[in-house]
Amino acid sequence: MHMADALVSPAVGGIMLAASAGAIAYSAYKCKDDLDEKKIPLMGVMGAVIFAGQMINFTIPGTGSSGHIGGGILLAALLGPFPAFLTLTAVLLIQALFFADGGLLALGANIWNLGFYACLLVYPFVFKPIVKKGLTPTRISVASVVSVILALTLGAISVVIQTLASGITELPMATFMGMMIPIHLAIGLVEGVVTGGILVFIYKMRPELLESSMDNKKLPKNLSIQKVLGVLLVFAVVVGGGLSLLASSNPDGLEWSMENVAGTAELEASGNAYDSAAGIQESTAFLPDYGFKSTDGEGSAAGTSVSGIIGAGITLILAGGTGYLIYAVKRRKEKTV
Structure with missing residues (x-):
């Protein structure tokens, strides 16, 4: 459900960027009190897991569409809501900048739609x-299951409202909404089952992780989560570097809805804001569409695997580094008091 720049006007893109920036600032502020230092490495590893997981589009039978996980509920259950939002923001920022997945002008909308609600x-x-x-x-x-379906449905509704507010006449609200909601209900069901399976697995390994997020309490100092971190890190590498090759080639829920309404999944938009955003993205995206840059425009298995591993690694560093920075600022202020 990553929106391209052509789906939002500069005004709507700016408003959503400001709204998401406010949510990011508030989350960072709350993390000063809520972030458990033991969960800082978990922020990085879970960021890598979500980056890798979003590379796998699974087929929705009988529709010709596909979907991928959003990851917000999974992150929140393990990290708490505010560290989770910052982690998912890191994932979406890296996807847009380095892999041209989702537009820069639409980045605020994507953060809001995929992160805020969940x-x-x-x-x-x-x-x-x-x-x-x-x-x-x-x-x-x-x-x-219930939470993921609801979060994805709210995100899908937001996409429709944002395109309506942007004046995208190719996507009339009623028809577009009629496509977006049912397909994302189906995607949400699959993601909900996957999320539940992962959380139950982790709960059986370290129930304290879910309990601490639910009760907003710190993990015990003598509790080791190294095994959990190791399993999740291996999972991220296997998914991003290997299983990503099995991703469905069908259009995702948003693209499928656009094709059924407008006849195309790639709308065009012109103007200085769009050109500037495209120029920046072209210069920063060294693995566009999760593959090597090539003259024939076709990707390769090697490019996909490399993208999965490198992207997961960069996300690990950014998400974990964000958590460490917030915690370091907190400790410094405590020492000066």
């Missing part, structure tokens, strides 16, 4: 109430 709205007000009476595999699974 991490800062649905997790605290839907996921947590479902599991508050006790963490069990069944409750975790149900909460995951």
